[in-house]
Amino acid sequence: MENFSADYLLNRRVKIFQPLDGYRASIDAVLLASLVKNLQTGETILDIGSGTGAVALCLAARFAGMEPEITGIELQENLVFLSNMSAKENGYAKVKFINGDIRTPSPELRSTMAQCFSHVLSNPPYAFNDMPSPNQSKAAAHNLKNMRLSDWLDICIKRVKPKGWFYTVNRAEALPEILHYFYGRLGNIKIIPVCSYEGEKAHRILAMGQKNSKTPAEILPPLILHTHDKSYSPTAEKILRNAQSLF
Numbered sequence: 001m002e003n004f005s006a007d008y009l010l011n012r013r014v015k016i017f018q019p020l021d022g023y024r025a026s027i028d029a030v031l032l033a034s035l036v037k038n039l040q041t042g043e044t045i046l047d048i049g050s051g052t053g054a055v056a057l058c059l060a061a062r063f064a065g066m067e068p069e070i071t072g073i074e075l076q077e078n079l080v081f082l083s084n085m086s087a088k089e090n091g092y093a094k095v096k097f098i099n100g101d102i103r104t105p106s107p108e109l110r111s112t113m114a115q116c117f118s119h120v121l122s123n124p125p126y127a128f129n130d131m132p133s134p135n136q137s138k139a140a141a142h143n144l145k146n147m148r149l150s151d152w153l154d155i156c157i158k159r160v161k162p163k164g165w166f167y168t169v170n171r172a173e174a175l176p177e178i179l180h181y182f183y184g185r186l187g188n189i190k191i192i193p194v195c196s197y198e199g200e201k202a203h204r205i206l207a208m209g210q211k212n213s214k215t216p217a218e219i220l221p222p223l224i225l226h227t228h229d230k231s232y233s234p235t236a237e238k239i240l241r242n243a244q245s246l247f
Contacts, residue, residue, distance in 0.1 A: 004082055009054060010243040013061045015089050017082040018052045025054035027240065028169045028204065031194065031223070032123050033058035034239045034246040035167040035208050043118035045070040048156050050097055053083030055121055060092040062243050071112060072097040102155050103147060116161040122168050124152045149174060153181045160211045167208040169194075175205050187213030192246065193222040206246075 003020045009030060018024045033055045036045075047055045050072030060070055074080045074097060083097040100109030153168070160166050166186060170178060172193070182189055186209025193202030202222060223246065225236045238244045 009058060010061055011241040013243055014057045014086075016052060016054060016057055016086045017089070019078065019082065023051055023076070023079065025052045027225075028123055029054035030058055030240055031204075031206060031246070032121055032167060032169045033062070034244070035192075035206055036062075036119055036121070036165070037245050037247045039063045039066060039068055039119070041066065043068065044115075045119045045121070046112075046115075046117040046159055047072040048102060048120065048122040048159070049124055049152075050074045050079075050083060051123065052079055053086050053095075053097055055123065056083070056095050056097070057086055057090065057092070058243070060087070060090070060095050062245070067092075067094050070095045071117075073100060073102060073109065073112065075099070075101055102152075113155075113159065115159070116164070117159055118161055118164045120156050120160045120164070120166045122152070122156045122166075124149065124168065124170065126171050126174070149177050150181045153178065157181075157185055157211070162212045163210060165208060165210050167206070169204060169206050172202045172205050175207070178205075178207050182207070182209050185209075186211055187217075188215035189217035190220055191217070192220045195222045195224050197226050197228060198224050 004017050005020055007016050007018055008014060009016055016025065036059060045059060045068055050056060051074060053072055056070045056072045060068065072083060074083065077099045080097045080099040087095040098109055098112055100106045105113050157166050188210040190208050192206040194204035194206060195202050223235060224233045227233055232240060239246060
């Protein structure tokens with residue numbers, strides 16, 4: 001196993017193992033997990049493209065009293081190994097990570113992909129035309145290969161139960177493609193721009209929608225990450241340090 005570090009999320013509520021030289025979780029994963037507002041007993045969660053497991057681990061920590069069943073799917077075998085180590089280290093017995101390619105599922109993955117889930121989240125690779133990183137792990141995590149974003153979204157949304165929710169994070173310029181694919185498939189759509197500082201353009205967007213819902217779409221106020229003294233904003237502090245939902 002390659003060299004890895006032990007890091008922490010949510011003000012040390014979560015211990016996470018990550019490769020020293022390769023893909024490592026970013027703030028986007030914690031923001032994505034914060035979109036899940038409520039969880040009912042018996043509801044299941046799927047994270048597609050789970051990376052080092054940050055989304056699943058953050059949700060397991062926030063809903064620890066419920067011990068939710070959370071499954072992560074990740075292409076890179078070393079990241080799956082570390083994610084399962086992290087779940088065990090934190091005592092999350094109902095959190096598991098599966099290695100596989102969602103385009104050509106293995107028998108084990110096909111069994112999971114045949115199920116539908118109450119909540120499906122995905123922090124997909126952002127880049128299609130960008131120059132890939134020379135680091136193979138980072139390139140696999142950041143660059144879509146032989147697959148469009150709409151193909152990725154299609155796989156994710158098919159795994160959502162009726163009245164279940166899908167959540168994603170992406171670059172702001174991906175919003176037209178995301179909304180185009182959401183149209184007619186999800187309702188109750190909520191778009192949250194993410195800005196580094198007040199008054200700046202959004203560099204990321206958070207998007208969510210509910211299957212079989214007719215509720216109109218909303219563009220919510222932007223999430224401002226930093227104050228002008230470069231500390232976290234009160235809302236960002238609530239999410240990143242205090243393990244609370246954006247809502």
